[in-house]
Amino acid sequence: MEPQTSHQEISKKAISAPETLNEAFNYARPSSFSRGLRLDIKGITILLISGTASIDEFGKTIHVGDFRAQTLRTYENITKLLAAEGATWRDVVRTTCYLRDIERDYVAFNEVRTQFFSEQGLNPLPASTGIQAILCRPDLLVEMEAMAIFESDGRGARQMSAVGE
Numbered sequence: 728m729e730p731q732t733s734h735q736e737i738s739k740k741a742i743s744a745p746e747t748l749n750e751a752f753n754y755a756r757p758s759s760f761s762r763g764l765r766l767d768i769k770g771i772t773i774l775l776i777s778g779t780a781s782i783d784e785f786g787k788t789i790h791v792g793d794f795r796a797q798t799l800r801t802y803e804n805i806t807k808l809l810a811a812e813g814a815t816w817r818d819v820v821r822t823t824c825y826l827r828d829i830e831r832d833y834v835a836f837n838e839v840r841t842q843f844f845s846e847q848g849l850n851p852l853p854a855s856t857g858i859q860a861i862l863c864r865p866d867l868l869v870e871m872e873a874m875a876i877f878e879s880d881g882r883g884a885r886q887m888s889a890v891g892e
Contacts, residue, residue: 738767744807749786774875779804780867788866798839816847818875822855825870829859
């Protein structure tokens with residue numbers, strides 16, 4: 728029996744980009760989270776991108792030991808998750824960046840991030856927090872999450888449903 732609620736639920740949809748990174752639930756030992764969630768609230772879409780790292784479409788860590796390459800792959804994975812819902816980095820308002828060793832890697836991280844954001848033409852830049860953390864795999868050096876917000880104007884999933892897909 729489901730609990731009764733006294734409020735209207737918002738529209739929620741899992742975000743995925745299986746050609747780029749696997750679904751976490753498909754691991755041998757499933758990890759119970761969505762790669763991201765799309766929330767549609769009164770004409771506004773919010774994309775919540777879960778912690779994302781240098782993972783491939785088979786769930787394997789790639790670029791082991793190469794901090795810069797892992798950072799770029801993480802940005803690529805987030806880019807694909809955003810694109811799956813018709814969004815870009817211009818819609819990103821916040822990132823949280825987890826570095827295994829912030830003292831060792833922050834300078835390189837900031838160089839890669841600055842170049843990547845410059846290539847995306849971001850102005851203003853997203854709000855951001857950098858944190859040192861023990862990540863879920865010992866071979867991961869960086870993990871990021873992101874939040875994007877845009878007006879629900881027919882982009883992404885809504886546009887696809889409008890054409891009958």
